[in-house]
Amino acid sequence: MxxxxxxxxxxxxxxxxxxxxxxxxxxxxxxxxxxxxxxxxxxxxxxxxxxxxxxxxxxxxxxxxxxxxxxxxxxxxxxxxxxxxxxxxxxxxxxxxxxxxxxKSHQSHGFNDRFVTKLLRNYRSHPAILKIPNELFYEGELQPYAHAEKCNLYSTWECLPKKGFPLIFHGVAGTHERDNDSPSVYNMAEVEVLKEYLKALVHHHKKDRTRIKPGEIGIIAPYRKQVEKIQNALRMDKDLRKENLENILIGSVEQFQGKEFNVILVSAVRSNPKLTAHKQQFTLGFVDDEKRFNVAMTRAQALLIVIGDPRVLKADQIWNRFIHYCSKEGGYRGITVSEEEEEDTSMYTQQTSEESDSATAGSC
Incomplete structure (x- = not known):
């Protein structure tokens, strides 16, 4: 009408x-x-x-x-x-x-405030989560104004490598795959690690006798096939399928623009240890996109967990900066990457095997 x-x-x-x-x-x-x-x-x-x-x-x-x-x-x-x-x-x-x-912004005077107003107060994210996007995309001008009670919900979570720093990059030596009937790629090693974090989060809520509400947890993957694999994994896992997880949103970066969640988990997917650093820059695909990176990393209010292969991702300048930041601040877990190790892919296979053996349901 x-x-x-x-x-x-x-x-x-x-x-x-x-x-x-x-x-x-x-x-x-x-x-x-x-x-x-x-x-x-x-x-x-x-x-x-x-x-x-x-x-x-x-x-x-x-x-x-x-x-x-x-x-x-x-x-x-x-x-x-x-x-x-x-x-x-x-x-x-x-x-x-x-x-x-x-x-346009003048080199010394900035924007003409008669025509451009910049909203600089960020009311969403913990300062540790905001720091790298702020420096990379906003010239460090954003000011963290998120309510302390909200953005510190997970600052003492038992799975944090460093308490008070609610940001984790978990390095996984996986391999991305592609089915014959689809151009989209997926990475099952990252799905397994993501499941363990999800179990730990579910356990955390059970311990506090709270349920996972809408807007609590979001899972971002840059490829449709990875989204499907994660959805299937949650349905098939004997521990997770018993939980009430319909309130968890799983989708591509596009589905998350304009949204915010207490917890965001990101699976970067791309992984191929045999590629040289030069070739890697041409195979990151959707992952190698500044705007997608910015959206994915700024959806979380209180906890951000990023799962990816640092051997591939570090070839990109932005990802390299993010991974280095997590490592420097004590928020890095998973495989270790150094110049010497890059020459020996067998080391990664061994580390991945050890990491899988040590992972237990709901553990950190």
Whole structure:
């Protein structure tokens, strides 16, 4: 049902999707009726979608447009390669900030605050989780304002390598695989490690006599097949299938943009110890994407666990920085990587075997 024009014009505030706003135009709402047009998540909207309400409802002398979003996170989802080649995967927000001097940051004066307002207070994440994305993508300007009671929920968790540092990178010497009927890849070694962390989290909640609620735990994997393998593993595992885990969201990075969870587990998937460092840079695929990395690492409020193969991931500058940070701060677990070890892949096989033997259900 679409109400008549006279009915719609009684409201001072109208909330619609970008494309539905076109109905306001075709329904006869006059230009200038609204004094402000706010576009939320403008960094993820295709430019053509963003223009729909602006083109039909904006009178420059009487109306102001506010684009709210983060150009450092995921942009528009565009399936057509041709559309990408013509720039359709860049949002209006990002293009303005990239190409138009008015919205660019001056080298010494920063942004003109008449045209760009930067929201610098982060009310989501523990400072340890926020640190690397802040330095890599936001010039260190973000200020941690998360409520201490919320972001310290897991600061004394028994599985943390270092208490007070709720961040873990767990190095796994696995191998990514691909089924004949699918181009998507998966890594069963990482699925097994992820299950053990999940059991430990379930045990933690049982001990506190609390249940896992929506928004408590999210699991991110960059490949659809890995998402399927994790979902199947939770259903098939004799310990986990008895638990009430339907509130755990398992999905790709795209499904997590704009969401937040107390705990985030990330499986990086890509792993191939026989590749040289030079070749690795061309095989990371989806994992080698700054915006996806930024979204994945900034969803957690109180605990972030990243599972991946450091031999491959360290070839990427951003992942290298993250892994080094976890190691330096005492949040690293799993296989050890050094220049000498890279020459001997048999060592990784041995370590992986030992690690699997020592893993027990619900243990750390």
């Amino acid at each position: 679409f109400p008549p024009k006279a009915e719609l014009m009684k409201y001072k505030i109208m909330v619609t999707t970008l494309l539905t706003a076109g109905r306001l135009v075709t329904g006869g709402i006059p230009q200038g009726h609204y004094s402000y047009l706010f576009v939320d998540e403008a960094g993820q909207a295709a430019e053509t979608e963003c223009i729909v309400p602006i083109a039909g409802l904006l009178t420059p002398q009487r109306c102001q447009v506010v684009l709210a979003g983060d150009p450092k996170q995921l942009g528009p989802t565009i399936m057509s390669r041709m559309a990408k080649n013509y720039g359709m995967d860049v949002s209006l927000l990002e293009r303005l900030m990239r190409d138009i001097n008015l919205y």
